Amino acid sequence: MNIEETQDWFSTLRRFGIKPGLERTTRVLAALGNPEKGLRFYHVAGTNGKGSVCAMLSAMLRATGARVGVYTSPGLAGFNGRMTIDGQRIEDDEFARYAACVRDVMEADGGEDPLTEFEVLTVMALLYFAAAAVDVVVWETGLGGRYDATNVVTPCVTAITNVSYDHVQILGPTLTDIAFDKAGIIKHGVPVVTGADGEAYRMIEQVAKTQGAPLMRLTRDFSLVRTGQTGLSQTGYYRGLHRDTAEVNLSLFGRHQLANAAVALAMLETQIDNRETDHWARAIAALPTVRWPLRFEVFRGASGPVVLDGAHNPGAAFQLSRALTDFSVSQGSQNEWSMLIGVLADKDVTPMLRSMLPHAKDVIICRPNHVRGADPADIRASVHMLRPDLPVRVIENVHEATSVAVREADALVIWGSLYMVEQARETISKLEMNYWI
Template identity: 30%
Template structure:
């Protein structure tokens, strides 16, 4: 098989959560363990950092990988889902996994796939671990796919665990309370391995404390470690001045990820960096500064308050759940514009009522859907939106919706595309 045929095989033969939803989610680590056992347990052959959370784990993973890379470490990065290219999931020092490796890996693993019947995510995790082991990476930053305790990535014993935050998402799989969701995410906490908690609330703190106590894992809270003194933002950068609450030092950083929701991710990353330093990792101030300033170019991250066009301003953001949309709307309120246009689509297993109830009624709406079976039908979404006084037209795909928005918008208007990672993935270059 060539590369295209190999991807078709993976997409068509294996249950895929991003397309099918809950039916593709395996609540068990058995398949991943079986696959990795056939590969010689590659997950035991490299050091790792494990990151879970409802929101922010993608940005946190990429920025931390960028810092490690600038510090001179050969750094693997496993994230999901991808936007444009499957190989975005598996990178080393920002370089995509090679097509040849994927072709050879799938060909080699076909008998095991037939025997074990893994999901798409399970085989992808095994593939990433195998790639990192063969390349002899110094460290790999591993982002969970969904949850933590039963996530396929949770067969590693990392140097450090990170949980960015807990919010309402995937309740059909993770639980209907914040405590239950936190319990699933806390499943990545390992025996004697330090854990950094990005954001904590009254409901989740006891869950983390209990999980860490049971595992004798030192626990560190980012919000206790650092305070944001001030910040300035453009559409392409975020300048932040932080106070280290422990030693009183003040540091300034510039991020190339400009969303203000990156403030929480930044203090999480710096708390994690401090823990890694205590373990002997050589992470200089310059590596931290350079990594944060160039995370997008170093790692290839997209879709986080990403500027796609000016006059009118077009922003793409992967916000898709209550917490993400709330943060996005806070960001929008800080912007100056004449009229707000929102291109919006969701997937079926999110709660459209909850998210739609948050959206502003004074925006122009363009309802659409991603080209995946899991997408919520745009016509249905448009009808539900009317109950929340959100009025707009329906479009077959995101590019038709975005084209209509740009035709309607004046130069000083703001267009935001959001609601689904898969919607952002289908945006074509704007000319």
Template identity: 30%
Template sequence: MRTFPTLAAWLAHLETAHPVGIDMGLARVRRVQEALDLTLDCPVITVAGTNGKGSTCTLLESILLAGGYKVGCHTSPHLLTFNERARVNGESASDAALLPHFEAVERARAGLREPVSLTYFEFTLLAILRLFATSGLDVAILEVGLGGRLDATNIVDADVAVITSIDIDHTQYLGHTREEIGLEKAGIFRAGRPAIVGDPLPPESVIRYAQSLGADLWLVGRDFRYETIEGDRQQWSYLGRSANRRALAFPALRGANQLLNTTAALAALEALRARLPVTAQDVRNGLATVDLPGRFQVLAGRPTTILDVAHNPHAAAVLAQNLGSMGYFPFTHAVFGAMEDKDIERIVATLKDDIDHWYVTDLPTPRAASAARLGAVARDALGAAALATPDHSVSEFAAPELAYKAALERVTESDRIVVFGSFVTVAGVMSYRRLQQH
């Protein structure tokens, strides 16, 4: 069997070990799971959705940690280090903690009568699940990578399944309509178990599938909801099937959709309350301390800088709404990089009225759209008349940090900078800022 001395070496190997980066299906990963005899002996919450998955997972984790539970939380992708994907008790797992599980997965994979090849996501997920299985957890939270039905996380039967939102993304794998995509995401539901749907307008395919399966379907607006008092930005209430939580502070995560994400998280906890009870104070403490970089993250200092991993039209619309609620800024400068398979035209069209100066960038991955392509889309959206004035511009750069440096050179203290798009875009700027601070 092949082995490597460091986590970095393992990850470099896995980048190219499988013929394609995304290979939907559970047969290969299940064979290795069975060889590992891998099961989780604790309640599992699985979270799918087009947007809001990471926020919902982190909200659940924060509340459950506040309740004194030992929590494992798997999220993806990561921003700065792979270890972010595997948190135990709120802390990222160390390289040393992860290495034995990478070796165990490789031993099981290579030891099969007919060895299978695993993608980077499949292999690392199995290693993280094995870490969780040996950590004495009270609860595990799993963020789905892509879709649901054929995603590797679906080898684990969720005690509670959550769908945060359903929109058009990853069409080459999931389908071209919300009905098709919704059905793929609903694949994480299980018969007789709670299925929480936080999308206010779920596709009929999700409802029909839940009913045909015999899942316990919870719909936002029907089984649970949130209430605010107009003009009151201090508190809100969760109203569930049999549990209400009133006079809650707004979550520490900023942005228009975070109340919806928090409501779905509280519904999941209500569904699990017999096994994982949490108090009103646990909820308050969890909402007050929750932290997730890159989700409408407003950095301290001037000029105002926002980091947001909005990388599809649905997320771009939420970002536009959040930018619009921030008050007046003379000019908005945006650093933008995205993957080639995204609906770049719709993302740019959604945000063109909120952004004056575009700094589009190449990204260090073959999946990325080129800065030239992004620039052409932005110029087409803005139009020749706007670009003829000094109030609008589009510039192209070879890397996110170069685009960000150019924005810093042009921006005034009363302007703002928005860094958005792919996780790789936001990570590039975060890494640059970290280096400058040290």
């Protein structure tokens, strides 16, 4: 297959939707010689922060001299952006070649219980990383953990960043249910790091004990406390599992990124010998270089800041709200924000709006270019219910809505579905805006 034929084939996979379970993936991997067996994985699950943890881990591991494969979802630049080696996404010809390998096995299997789109991508990533003989793979779950396709591997360390409400129709209605599913990535004897608390932590602790897995908990066993802030940069004191570091500099903004960085550092600590001080120093020095698009990514608009954030569930919206307050204080202003919002229909939008609308002075609502994109009229009704005083417009097309919002707003935040925010970013990139420093 060439890349066009590959894209056509992928379009046929979407009808299979989401089908949790590992049997399909393990069957195809066995037919392909189990490429995952020779790889070393840092496996990351959680409701929010997975991508940021993966970005920081990747940078630190590369700084220590490792060749690093990263698998995330969703990724910038389409499917190719989901699998990278040392920051470079897979090329089209390689992508097509590994897709053809998976398709051939699926066809030889008789077409019964075929792989979903995500499962195909997961198998392709394993083939790609195995062929390249990477030293380590930073491996992000897609949805949940226990029955997620990524859970076919045995990692050297796992992490569950945090647990809050998302995908409840699949993972379960309570935090305990969601935590149980995410804790499914915990393997026998493999260290697990978590930032979860409350009832979610208690479930993770229970699973870890059952698996005989050493469990490290944020604030109890390790922490990163902010000691300073300049612009979008933060400085913190890391109290670690085996070592303390007085000055850790982060380029990712927001208090939640301190927790994410602490999880990444603790994961790394479980794998670095206490005597490897040079590796640790190089890892710490890499953190200020990390950029993670669509996570409080700030551009300099003509009249003020333009913030992009894929806050797509209640927990993420809460953290974005706090970050907006911190950002305004850091700039010596009390910005009211124009907002461009687009979410998916299966998200609980009301608590998200409760967190975000206190910052809003006006709102534009668009429809994400995704099969699950929410009807803007429904979101407008939810906005009016919470803030009947707020001016609200619907501009369905994401690119048109972004152009209007950027042109008219003094301070703008674009938030919601990662798919929508990525589309908005494409429009902004054509305007050649500079990053906010």
